[in-house]
Amino acid sequence: MNSNPQVRTDAGIVRGSSEHNVAVFRGIPYAQPPVGAHRLRNPVPPASWDGTREATVFGPPVPQTGAGCSDRDTQWLTLNVWSPDLGSAGLPVMVWIHGGRYLEGHTANPHQNGAALAAAGVIVVSLNYRVGAEGFAHITGAPNNRGLLDQISALTWVQHNIAAFGGNPDIVTVFGQSAGAGSVASLLTMPTRAGLFRRAIAQSLPGTFFTERLAAAISAEIAGDPEKRATPTALAQLSPLALVAATERLLPRMPSFADAWGPVALTPTPFSPIVDGATLPEAPWPALARGAARDIELLVGHTRDEYSLFNLWRGHDISEALFTETVHRLAPWCQPADYRATYPGTSTTDLYETVHADWLFRMPCEHLAAAHHAGGGTARFYELDWSFTPDEGAAHSLDMLLVFGTLTRNDITGHPTARPGAADEYEQLSRRMRNDWVDFATHGAPTWPPYEPGTRTTRVYDTDTTDQPYPEEPSRRLWAHHRFDTLDLPS
Helix, strand or coil: CCCCCEEECCCCEEECEEECCEEEEEEEECCCCCCHHHCCCCCCCCCCCCCEEECCCCCCCCCCCCCCCCCCCCCCCEEEEEECCCCCCCEEEEEEECCCCCCCCCCCCHHHCCHHHHHCCCEEEEECCCCHHHHHCCCCCCCCCHHHHHHHHHHHHHHHHHHHHCEEEEEEEEEEECHHHHHHHHHHHCHHHCCCCCEEEEECCCCCCECHHHHHHHHHHHHCCCCCCCCHHHHHCCCHHHHHHHHHHHHHHHHHHHHHHHHHHHCCCCCCCECCCCCCCCCHHHHHHCCCCCCCEEEEEEECECCCCCCCCCCCCCCHHHHHHHHHHHCCCCCHHHHHHHCCCCCHHHHHHHHHHHHHHHHHHHHHHHHHHHCCCCEEEEEECCCCCCCCCCECCHHHHHHHCCCCHHHHHCCCCCCCCHHHHHHHHHHHHHHHHHHHHHHCCCCCCCCCCCCCEEEEECCCCEEEECCCHHHHHHCCCCCCCCECCCC
16 A cells, blocks of 8 residues: 555545555545634535645644644644545445534544554544534524534535545445434434435434523523623634633533523533524434434444443442432432332442433433334444443443454553453454444444344343343333433423
């Protein structure tokens, strides 16, 4: 393979690098910088360039805390391509949407390196999109869901350009984890996604989608506007980094808004996609149940211990009052006694974690599979039960690390509570999950039984991978009559 591969895109020629027999192109603009006249607006196609553009360095991250951002680095909307074959192979394409609470994240994260996936026989694309207030705050006069509109723009770029990198634009799978999975679920309902992808993978879908009223109340608090109206002037007067700082000041105060904002105040982020009837017509569960994405094959699932990394009480005792309050806020149709009867002998602290995991990730995923089936679509379902340390269990994001294969043996063996043999188990399970993801992107995973309400067959990833009934059936029964939809201000 050429050590300095070049490809002509619609905007000009890019020159990448060859790394372990995979051609890699980094920092390709898919839209113009969203600053100046383009700030807080729809993304605009990139300007053309003369000559050859070097594509060996990741583009700068969208302004966020802890990422070394600068207001001078404005080319935020870039993507990256890993290709094992720059010829006319017409390989399946997998477009990755990173997570990060709709608040942070970027493609330079080494744990999201697409090389191992590409080496398995697909083209991998990852992209930066607007996060935080730049991408998801409700601002009067500006389009909502600017981060989602960026993703649509990147997927459009893929349609126009990916064949030159060896990909088939008719076989595109969009996949993401956490906020990335929420983005994927949003894309399924957006009219503008038509023709942009054939399959979708949602890993650990959050159950939070906002009305404009709720999003506006949160934006007003960030803006510090005494009129409680987050106007373009109020927020646009702040530089992007100042807006990040204003958001950070809100985060530790969020629990104090539980009565005003409802359960979203108990989550680690003030942002989620906004169901406005325009950019995002409907929350994904009712939309899929009505057949909005029946043309898309769906793979969805979660880890077993989704809330372990967020549970500040893990390993400590919590009060009965806190557990009771948590159940009443997150699952008000239940009583604390219902969870106790469902999980007899489980500690109050562990029950507290289970309620959070059910509300925020586990049940939204299971309900999405059920909704897609009800709408005439085909869904496949999974749960990750494997872990290498009992401290965290099968934690949020561990499935992402397994699919990308970016943990090292030292990462595992160096953990003070790692299980003996866990590094070998990781390598085997990582290959299995990666092959399953590539098989789904290529063929729709024909050997994987689809999700059906009668069986709820789930592929459970552990030291042995098995297809079995849904492991979280006790929680599913507690949530069977709940309907996930758009969160609003409490009445």
